[in-house]
Amino acid sequence: MAKDSYTGLKEVAAALGLRGIRRFYTEKGLSDLAHAIAAKNAVLKRRGHNFEDPGSAEPVNRPAVSPCAKVRHSAGVPRAIVQRGLEDALAKDSYIRLKAVAVFVGLRSTRRFYMEKGLSDLAHAIAAKNAELKKRGRNVEDHGFVELLNPPNVRHSPGVPRAVVQRGLEDALAKDSYTSVSSVAASLGLRSTTRFYKEKRLSDLAHAISAKNADLKKRHYEEIKLSLKTAQTEYPARSIREIARRVGHKARVITGRLSKAEPAPPSGSLGLLLACRQAYRLNDAHRVLEAALLEDPAPAFFTVLKRLRIGPETIRQTFPRLCRCLRDRYIQQKAAARAQEHKAFTADVRDALALLQHADLQPTFRRVLESIRAPRFRGRKIVRGAIKHARQELSV
Numbered sequence: 263m264a265k266d267s268y269t270g271l272k273e274v275a276a277a278l279g280l281r282g283i284r285r286f287y288t289e290k291g292l293s294d295l296a297h298a299i300a301a302k303n304a305v306l307k308r309r310g311h312n313f314e315d316p317g318s319a320e321p322v323n324r325p326a327v328s329p330c331a332k333v334r335h336s337a338g339v340p341r342a343i344v345q346r347g348l349e350d351a352l353a354k355d356s357y358i359r360l361k362a363v364a365v366f367v368g369l370r371s372t373r374r375f376y377m378e379k380g381l382s383d384l385a386h387a388i389a390a391k392n393a394e395l396k397k398r399g400r401n402v403e404d405h406g407f408v409e410l411l412n413p414p415n416v417r418h419s420p421g422v423p424r425a426v427v428q429r430g431l432e433d434a435l436a437k438d439s440y441t442s443v444s445s446v447a448a449s450l451g452l453r454s455t456t457r458f459y460k461e462k463r464l465s466d467l468a469h470a471i472s473a474k475n476a477d478l479k480k481r482h483y484e485e486i487k488l489s490l491k492t493a494q495t496e497y498p499a500r501s502i503r504e505i506a507r508r509v510g511h512k513a514r515v516i517t518g519r520l521s522k523a524e525p526a527p528p529s530g531s532l533g534l535l536l537a538c539r540q541a542y543r544l545n546d547a548h549r550v551l552e553a554a555l556l557e558d559p560a561p562a563f564f565t566v567l568k569r570l571r572i573g574p575e576t577i578r579q580t581f582p583r584l585c586r587c588l589r590d591r592y593i594q595q596k597a598a599a600r601a602q603e604h605k606a607f608t609a610d611v612r613d614a615l616a617l618l619q620h621a622d623l624q625p626t627f628r629r630v631l632e633s634i635r636a637p638r639f640r641g642r643k644i645v646r647g648a649i650k651h652a653r654q655e656l657s658v
């Protein structure tokens with residue numbers, strides 16, 4: 263804000279690591295600063311200083327430098343550079359597509375050419391020239407100009423070469439260890455695994471890696487199951503921590519591997535200890551769920567689940583009635599609180615309407631909200647419904 267130069271809010275968000283500028287307008291302190299920066303940019307743009315250069319504030323009509331030196335794929339390209347690129351393309355006596363001109367000036371599409379008056383005239387003139395050349399049979403694009411637009415050292419796409427991606431997938435497939443497809447994409451510099459499934463060869467490799475991971479996971483779980491069966495026959499009985507340390511996992515993975523369809527284990531075995539622990543935890547969870555039903559205000563269901571030491575799926579399958587009662591009670595309480603807020607807001611709107619009628623002012627949407635000290639709602643649908651209801655009450 264202290265800089266006396268044009269600074270776009272999108273550039274500020276990118277410098278801070280944010281994806282957009284939405285956060286600037288959702289928080290109170292940031293919203294004031296964002297509006298102040300936008301006002302400053304508007305003043306500088308009227309003066310002709312809309313170059314986003316922190317070190318200088320030169321006017322728009324300065325001589326344009328060679329745009330091939332720095333190709334920017336953003337909508338904030340100065341108008342002088344766009345106009346200069348269109349004029350150069352119009353001066354060439356060869357077929358030049360408008361899309362190539364857009365790439366030349368650093369734009370992603372030709373939409374901006376038709377949104378501004380001066381640029382629109384140049385774009386239509388280039389289109390007319392191309393049509394005339396096409397009639398003469400000279401619709402072959404000027405390769406020299408295209409090479410000028412796309413110099414060898416400038417890459418207009420952040421994509422990783424296909425050979426590098428294929429080599430990375432092949433290396434991951436050759437390893438005899440668990441390697442997720444997302445970790446392969448991250449190691450190659452890709453944001454997601456979408457590209458792996460768009461091309462035939464890459465898709466085959468990605469599916470082969472997933473199949474290999476599934477096979478490794480299945481074999482590993484078979485080893486855990488075998489270790490559990492072996493531990494049940496040992497004497498004295500091993501603790502869960504010892505078995506978990508033996509197979510290289512945490513205790514909850516060991517308890518999850520215990521099959522429910524197995525017969526009752528003999529006394530003193532590991533299976534009996536696990537079954538006793540599970541039963542104790544289920545009894546404890548039952549007491550917690552019943553106590554949550556008596557709480558006021560009613561807690562959310564996911565909040566109650568955090569208090570338990572058993573997984574959510576086990577709780578839902580074991581106590582379906584209690585879970586449903588907790589959800590219904592929370593939803594009813596939220597609906598009642600929402601209805602109370604609507605009722606209080608309607609009363610505030612009624613007082614605001616009476617105040618505006620006493621002052622002989624038209625009760626518009628904005629005036630009604632300004633008349634309320636701290637409005638609970640600001641949505642147009644809710645406010646208009648409250649105004650309609652309040653007018654009916656006042657008329658009665």
